[in-house]
Amino acid sequence: MKVSTGIKIVNGIAIGKLKVYKAPVYDIDMSLTDDTAVELKRFEEARVKVQAQQHLLYEKALKEAGEDSAGIFEAHEMMLDDDDLIDACKSIIEDQKHKADYATKVGFDNVAQMFKEMDDPYFQARSADIVDLKNAMLDVLLGNDTASLQGTDPSILVAEDLAPSETVKLDKSLLLGLVTREGSSNSHTAILARSMNLPTLIQCKDIDDSWDGKFAILDGYNSCLYIEPTQDLVDSLTARKKEDQKSEALLQELKGKESSTIDGRVVRVYANIGGPSDIGSVQANDAEGVGLFRSEFVYLNSSEDPSEDAQFEAYKRVVETLSPKLVIIRTCDIGADKTIDYMKLDKEENPALGYRAIRICLTRKEFFKRQLRALLRASAYGNLGIMFPMIISLAEVRECKEVLSECRKELEEKGVKVGKFETGIMIETPAAALCADELAEEVDFFSLGTNDLTQYTCAIDRQNAKLEPFADTHHPAVLRLIRMTIEAGHRHNTWVGICGELGADLTLTEEFLRMGVDELSVNPKSVLPLRKKIRSLDLSK
């Protein structure tokens, strides 16, 4: 097995035979002729023909790749009308007595050179467009048949490079993937490949003609091509490809659809994320909002206490990018189990029951206020929810709200804009669940942290594998506390969501919906399967 690495342009897995694509060769006739009229006619006929071809390519690209990618072919049509270009080619025929083939080559090459010498990458890249048009002209003048370059069976195409028109001309039903030796990620070929969702690798420097016909797998996830892969690789990548196809199908089916039951009950399906780099997956999986944004990354990615400004930039980015979707950011949830040197946390016997999260924040006011001010500033840029973790008492909630109020006053005095935002707490301790009525009066929402709630309620250490036989993820006590929390919340107009793992457990979805849960926040990959489940339920039955 040989492995060739390149740069991934379009992700995905392609499995099949390789076909080495050979661009046509142009044998330019350099001889002179006195019959300039004939040559002028040949040139003009080719020009008109290529213009018509570009128009057909425009229409094909429009269907397969969309307006923006197709636009380049429209521009090609217009370039072929350029007086300077046409006059230059004609004068080579009339004055220098060359044939249309040579006149085309020189005329177009000169314009290509002009673009290449410009110092902006966009204009430099146009040079390739001119060469593409030149070759299209020469194909017509020389009578080249470009149709048979792909073979008759679906294959992974291997080429030096592909001009935009070559990419669009390709028969998609015969194309499994694309690998080129050259290419840039902003070339039109890359743009077209992306809009066609074709697994593509560029800059694979060791492409070889001897690969023609060999079985291979293009692995976009690892940016490489396996030529004659081992059986293990074939098995694992085939399985991966099947998974990809299933997710893709699910996405097509459910994207943009409402998360509502057959009998019309609407539930919010949000995503749990851990940092700004996850923003993409929120959109990609069509989550309706973020039910839990873990802010710990801000503390873990820093070698010292992160400044208010650094935090503000991070929170603003998420809130703004996802606006108007609701983004609920949980305040610092760190404990002694996560080693962050600058926090100077003492080692504890029972970190799960120890000095952590809101307890740290309420005893290190300046630390807490830095985060709160950053959050309040970010609230002006989108739809924010602030959530306090590890709550066990009413006094804690009241204190949090006081500190929040102080921060808000401080900012407003400085003239800093604070937007609207919701305030909520995690219900992850039995104490909070059992006092939910009192707590509901103080906040806009609850979010049930079922992982910790289960741990504390059943007195089982989540990390201890020995306790497996005693653990019951669907323990009736936990389900009862969830029900109590939802009902208490609703008595006080507080909406209730679940952000713990149980939210993604499809065997419990119906039960949670019957309890009246308002929102389920799950890992991004579970969003669409959950939506599918909700849409299959009929609570009136």
Added chain:
Amino acid sequence: MKEFKFTVTDPVGIHARPAGILVKEIKKFSSKVMIANKDGKEADGAKLLALMGLGIKQGDEISVKVTGDDEDTCAAAVEAFLKENL
């Protein structure tokens, strides 16, 4: 002669597609339209490749000179096009 300046706001600058449509617009009129980039380099607005060759990018100020029988309507049309598309 009519003359006006314009600052390009499009992120790609004067690129192939809008340039092509601008050239088509200009060709409708009999007036000659000369467009100069920020370095003073000039190109005939009816010539697509020459126009693109000016390498006009976002933030660049260009100056447009229109001369001919229909220079008033031509200048107005060109300015409107630039404002709308670039």
